[in-house]
Amino acid sequence: MTDLTELFTWTCSRCNDLTKGFEMIELIVDVQYCLQAFVGVAHDLNAIIIAFRGTQENSIQNWIEDLLWKQLDLNYPNISDAMVHRGFYFAYHNTTVRPVVVNAVKRTRKLYGKFPVMVTGHSMGGAMASFCALDLAVNFGIHNVQLMTFGQPRVGNAAFASYFTEHVPKTIRVTNGNDIVPHLPPYYSLFPQKTYHHFPREVWTHNIGIGTLVYMIEQICDGSGEDPSCSRSVSGDSITDHKKYLGIDMQADTWGSCRIVMDYSALQYQMDLAGNIVLSKDPVSPSIIQSITQEDNTRSNVQN
Secondary structure, three states: OOEHHHHHOOOOHHHHHHOOOEEEEEEEEEOOOOEEEEEEEEOOOOEEEEEEOOOOOOOHHHHHHOOOOOEEEOOOOOOOOOEEEHHHHHHHHOOOHHHHHHHHHHHHHHHHOOOOEEEEEEOHHHHHHHHHHHHHHHHOOOOOEEEEEEOOOOOEOHHHHHHHHHHOOOEEEEEEOOEOHHHOOOOOOOOOOOOOOOOOOEEEEEEEEEOOEEEEEEEEOOOOOOOOOOHHHOOOOEOHHHHEEOOEEOOOOOOOOOOOEOOOOOOOOEEOOOOOEEEEOOOOOOOHHHHHHHHHHHHHHHHO
């Protein structure tokens, strides 16, 4: 969503249509690197939700061409030979996103108890969500972390995939049809140690035709992360298949830019010198929009 006021107060049409009753806790917009994430509570699931926005560029083609392919040694405990994608790792670990997300999770779990944490994201947001889930599990001891991503690229080599599966076993990677992004960075079977390698478990959604009818099926793939009978069985050359998952349009309302809209008079926020914005609310307290509405009603009653 471009409108941060509607997103933070969860009053946008997309928010209410898809997930009612969600309580936003923290909204982070890294203007410098065009990143966005939020942390909130889904009371119907008794879970903390962390969501990372997907790729926000003029075109996915340009984003694919500009990917930083170089791998980086992973400096995590009890692991060797693991390599990860430098750009995706940087986007989560070396921007304003990580400290704000971690702090929001700590505050929320302190007030609500040890709710499970569900992390999600689409496209590059899926890559960031992966690093976030692993970070919470390994570095902060949150063992009930669940991850579900949509159309995410590969983020590390086989050693990393094994390490990830050990620490975040409750993981689903949803891929769709001929979506090009899950095929990137490329997988080279002749170089298993160095090549990028998906972690499991993939669920591949694709259409099959029976006579004149077309059905969408969800195929649960094997535990290798690189099941040759799933998305790797197709060419993976479609950008259209990347933009819609499970019937939901995944792109933002203003796809071509990083611009944001916010009612600065209505929301309390923090902004650093780089222009990065953090909107936050104490969990279990009335929402900012409710407070504003109550104040307006009180003022109106006094005037009457």
